[in-house]
Amino acid sequence: MTANRHLADNGLGHHAGHSPVRGERVRGYAPSLAAITGIGLLLTGCSGPYSALDPAGPSASGAAALWWAMASFSVVTLIVVVLLWLYASRRQPGEVPDEQAQRIQNRWVVGGGLILPISAITLLLAFGIPIGHRMLPLPLAEGEALRIDVTARQWQWDVSYPGTGVRLLDELHIPAGTAVDLHLTSEDVIHSFWVPRLGGKLDMFPGRTNVLRLQADEPGVYYGQCAEFCGTGHAHMKFTVRAHTPAEFEAWLEGATVDE
Numbered sequence: 001m002t003a004n005r006h007l008a009d010n011g012l013g014h015h016a017g018h019s020p021v022r023g024e025r026v027r028g029y030a031p032s033l034a035a036i037t038g039i040g041l042l043l044t045g046c047s048g049p050y051s052a053l054d055p056a057g058p059s060a061s062g063a064a065a066l067w068w069a070m071a072s073f074s075v076v077t078l079i080v081v082v083l084l085w086l087y088a089s090r091r092q093p094g095e096v097p098d099e100q101a102q103r104i105q106n107r108w109v110v111g112g113g114l115i116l117p118i119s120a121i122t123l124l125l126a127f128g129i130p131i132g133h134r135m136l137p138l139p140l141a142e143g144e145a146l147r148i149d150v151t152a153r154q155w156q157w158d159v160s161y162p163g164t165g166v167r168l169l170d171e172l173h174i175p176a177g178t179a180v181d182l183h184l185t186s187e188d189v190i191h192s193f194w195v196p197r198l199g200g201k202l203d204m205f206p207g208r209t210n211v212l213r214l215q216a217d218e219p220g221v222y223y224g225q226c227a228e229f230c231g232t233g234h235a236h237m238k239f240t241v242r243a244h245t246p247a248e249f250e251a252w253l254e255g256a257t258v259d260e
């Protein structure tokens with residue numbers, strides 16, 4: 001009871017007139033400050049130009065939803081395991097007869113070791129596979145996706161628009177609201193194309209072309225980064241994606257097109 005009162009008194013809303021010694025006060029504040037700092041740090045990680053938890057397109061939205069579902073499930077599982085552990089640590093030996101203890105143990109092995117993981121993986125696949133399909137260049141209900149070729153090299157992104165002669169470095173222009181298929185390859189080592197707010201990452205290999213479908217819901221500027229360590233310049237291997245309205249994009253592409 002005394003300890004509880006000290007905890008309450010020493011929290012952020014501590015009582016005036018109560019004067020705990022300095023050590024107690026610091027110990028009382030520490031958990032609250034740690035919790036506030038932790039929550040603050042967690043929340044700052046949820047937005048920003050490189051946050052996959054601040055999605056701006058269908059592929060990224062699916063990945064973020066799946067992430068939240070997995071994180072929530074993990075937290076619930078952790079809490080349940082900790083509660084069970086506390087319960088087990090407080091039980092007296094011999095409280096339950098051996099035969100009954102064995103039955104309980106078997107139930108936990110079957111439930112926690114078989115039923116829970118099988119259900120979790122089935123759920124993950126049921127939701128994860130359709131979300132993964134949003135990143136694949138599958139046929140569209142209407143028309144075709146815009147194709148953009150991206151070649152990575154240490155430490156640049158070479159971007160070209162087939163049939164237009166348009167070539168850019170470290171910059172992509174795309175129309176918002178429509179699917180774009182990025183044909184990704186590399187000239188030297190393995191790189192990985194990643195625009196966290198628009199979708200998942202995809203590796204880029206020399207001698208092979210992988211196709212990633214992305215879409216920005218709204219016009220705006222998005223940022224990308226190489227997501228596979230590729231040498232000393234890796235950390236600076238960034239690029240910008242500028243999403244325009246379809247009309248603005250057409251105008252930009254026409255203006256940039258080079259007669260060959």
Ligand SMILES: [Cu+2]
Pocket residue numbers: 191192226227228229230231234235237
């Ligand atoms: Cu890299």
